[in-house]
Amino acid sequence: MNRKEFIGYSATGAAGMALFPANLFAKENLKKNEKRFPQILPYAKKGKWKEFELEINIMEHELAPAMKIHTLAFNNMIPGPEIRVKEGDQVRVKFKNKTEINHTIHWHGIYVPWRMDGVPYVTQMPVMADQEFIYEFTAKPYGTHFYHCHWGTLLHMQSGMFGSFIVENDDDPVKKAFPYEREYTLVYSAHDVNFLRNELNGMLERMKERSYLMKNGRFDPQRFNLFNTKEELLNAIENGYQPPYLVNRRSLADLPNPNWFTVNGKSYPSTPSLLIKTGETIRVRLINSGTENHHLHLHGHDFWMVCDDGLPLPRPWQRNTLSLSPGKTYDIIIEGNNRGIWTFHDHDTRRVTNNGLYPGGNLMALVYEDLPVEERQVGKMNNGKNILPKIALDE
């Protein structure tokens, strides 16, 4: 079967999401698309506190149709639910660990008291199996931020332990400069699924053993590789302790090499679409919670970069490509001034692949909802329909 034939066949398929025209504008597909953005976490008002509940679990997660992996997940979602508060709100987050692995939550970009910063053995003890930790802080500064686990960070972040944290302001300078109604959050990540699987299995196995000992009151700091001073570490080495980074305990060069790239936890063809109408202005909050640089390029438009790490820029930058490095957030404004369906993707094209195969990864589209039906037709497909396929895969 050649590529053209394949496209013809896939166009007749019912599964998958609508990235390109066809039935994208059908109600059920618009509904599905809504769910491809972070879901807002509800809160309970407890006195002065806005109280949120987060729990962490392990689940099966589908990166793309037929491609499942095991991941960690806040409230069984990847990314975790979006926490959205007003600047100055008193925020309380009750975090429950339902896994056997240790975790914390770091509030990336938020001016939390240092004891709430979520760095294990620096600001707090790790949250162990079945334990709960309560984070309390004032929501500031304004802007697009995110939260993520800070224990075993390399593994836990690419395992799905991240979510957006949006601090709103009634006097929003961006909204004043660019009045908009709709906004979207896009959380980028990259995953070495083999690293993820092997490390997660190893960590779970080690923790089973450690939990068994701890339940019997036999916590041994050396098992967690914990030392109070450098001298203590050197003494332990003198007495036979082998640091886990040595080659007699771990093979060389086991750093992850991501082969799956996601937006909001999904790879193409399951990535979300940014919907816009002619004359409309939308705000897009971009968060990189992964380990890779993403050089995001929008076809057919310039956009305005308005916030950097949540902070409003003194003067918006007009551009069509930006480099979203790990840990960064940018807010951009897109003006609907060029009707069509435009791809929005990583211009490091290694990241628009699934397991090395294009198209995939963080490939997505800006879609004009008011695109007339006749403009959705680009040619007669093999299946005889005058519309583009919903999904086009190549090999």
Add this chain to the structure above:
Amino acid sequence: MKTKIYLSVILSVALVSVTRAQVSPEIELGAKGVMSGNIVVDNANTASAVSDFSDSQILLGFKQKLYSAWRGQMVFGFQFPDADSDLGQVFFNHVFLTVENHKNIFKLGRSTTKTIINEFPTLRDDDAISFNYSLNPFSIGSNTQDNQYGNVIEYTHIFRQRYWFTFHGENLANLSSPTDFSLNAFGASFLYIVPGSQRWNRNVLQRIGMSYNNYLTDRPGYSGYEEALKNILGTVTINVFPDPVHFVDFRIQGIYNIGFSEIDSINSYRNYVKTPYFSTFGTVRYLYRKLERPFIQVSAGMGYKSFSSVAGSNQFIGITNIFYRLGEHFDLGFQYRYLHNYGETGSLFGQKQHRFQLALVYSIDQIFNNQFDDRNSILNLEHGYIK
């Protein structure tokens, strides 16, 4: 025959060209090097070996995902048998293919046979072979591999992750007709096994099960079911002290060889295998794990074998060893074994033997080009099996 081979080659080439096969396999490398210096004191004689490398082996496996959630694997392996084994310098002990999904495993080729249903902490797998293996009745006893490996066809179904039910058929080595590859044994086994990744979940029972073997032997004067040699194996492994630092377990296996009751003399190896017997072998093992890594292991085992049709001809084995871990995969070991054969077994094998062995052991099991998870990983066991 030539035509068939020709056609199959053409078909393979055609399939490859159509699908542009791009899937590289997972590659699994298993290796074990056992180098020992031996001193054997046998009645009045003393013999020594400077470097005994028998039981050293290499396994190479190639595994990949198939369509519809199946996986396939090809394994090649060879080992260095005993010098007097009649098997040559190298023996190919594993040459097989498996096809498996979540709950089913099909296996075809040369591999281990179901003549043992537990693993014992001895320096070499065959150190107590007369006690912990159901012995091959077609063999003349010139090597141990005849009892350990065969050309097998197996189907295993796994219930609820831990219950392994296997039907198996074998072509066991038969030196009297070495070119006969027809089925000469079959049986079934049922085992409850706690996966290694979950060993801290359950405190006591780690393995229990039994196996039934039926060897299609010739038995003068009998036919049908009565002509076959049959035996039953039972085993259990218990965590006596399931502590991650100071770990103690006990494992035992018994073999009841229904045998041929008319054989009332053990004057040959074949009679030794076919006469009714009951043998048992058990070990107690202490493992000290320093900071989650094995450091020292000490074990002691005993076995006893009695022959109901041959009065006074019993066998006893005592075996003890210690292993000290020099590094990942690398151990220094010492093992002492005492064998005592009473009655007619003494005449056949010698009355008693002391054996001392000082050994270096290197063993690895590495996966390269890793692509998918193992059935018994914690993620697959506890968080949903990913096909």
